Amino acid sequence: MTDQTELARLIRADSAERGQPVSKLGYFCAPFRPTSGPLADKVIKVYRGLSDVAALERLHQCHDDYVQAMYASGVGLPETEFFLLDIEGSRIPVIVQEALPADSMMRPLMMSRPLDETLVMMAAAGEVIATFWHWAQGVETRIGFHPSIRNFAYVDGRAVFFDTFPPLIHYSRDEMGKMLLTYSDKRLMRWVGPFLQKKVTGIQDEWYSPPETLVGLVGSACRLRPDDAEAYLAWGRDFAERRMQPWLQEALDGMQEPPRLPGYWTGFRKILGLQGEPNV
Structure with a gap:
């Protein structure tokens, strides 16, 4: 299970500590992989926060259901977790996923x-x-x-x-x-x-x-x-x-x-x- 305290610290940290983005593509976010520490084997995807609490909770539930659907279908995924983190007064959707080579x-x-x-x-x-x-x-x-x-x-x-x-x-x-x-x-x-x-x-x-x-x-x-x-x-x-x-x-x-x-x-x-x- 991902340490959410460490995850929040990494997201707040400057880019040098977080690690370089692993993709320039920015439809929804710029994923990054930490250069060291307990999350160095993960890719972290940070999305825009919302003030609508109900919408965020629904997003969380839908994401959990979608991950389960991927596994149930036989498609599978790298290990994937979804969090709503409190950062600087906002609830921020964050996905943590096992990094691929x-x-x-x-x-x-x-x-x-x-x-x-x-x-x-x-x-x-x-x-x-x-x-x-x-x-x-x-x-x-x-x-x-x-x-x-x-x-x-x-x-x-x-x-x-x-x-x-x-x-x-x-x-x-x-x-x-x-x-x-x-x-x-x-x-x-x-x-x-x-x-x-x-x-x-x-x-x-x-x-x-x-x-x-x-x-x-x-x-x-x-x-x-x-x-x-x-x-x-x-x-x-x-x-x-x-x-x-x-x-x-x-x-x-x-x-x-x-x-x-x-x-x-x-x-x-x-x-x-x-x-x-x-x-x-």
Whole structure:
């Protein structure tokens, strides 16, 4: 069990003591890994605090439920804990997660390894996607999954999913749309977003659609390595026929050509300076 006193001290400490951020990506936070001490084997993710106590308590419960869902589905996660810490008069959501090897992040591996090795990684990630969605067919509450390449590590021949925020369980579509703004680490997103709430809300739709999560994975691979796009499309079609039968036609329809991100989302990424790095 994580020592919450030590955790709060680390969060208050200056950056040199906390350790360097392990990702530049800032959709919701900049995770860091302590350089020493009892939490040196953990990645710490600190999110924006809220004055709404009920909303924070619900977030805590939903996150706990989502972690349990990941384990129940057979997807699994690195050991993951959620805390609401009292820091400087605010209650701050904090996630503490077992650190994965720095050289296991799937995105840089996909960019640097030979094509045949990347297809093996895609197959491992695809198995995680199929496993989750076949399990989720029996779940009554609204539940989603965001298995992008940047949210996977590749360890000992298997894909390890590690992204649990926001927890894609229980929240309605409109509630999740508002969360994407509430917890954004980018002030500009929180300022501009409400004027574009409908489009911001639509960002999540892929995460709640089994075929679109597979299409999204393939699209990411095609954008990372455009010269190998046909190989990734062929893999995706074959995988859909073998493992995504309930959603086959929609998946195939999305992989007739290299999938593209919606124009409004690529625009948001440019405005906010978001990079496709691991969201650890």
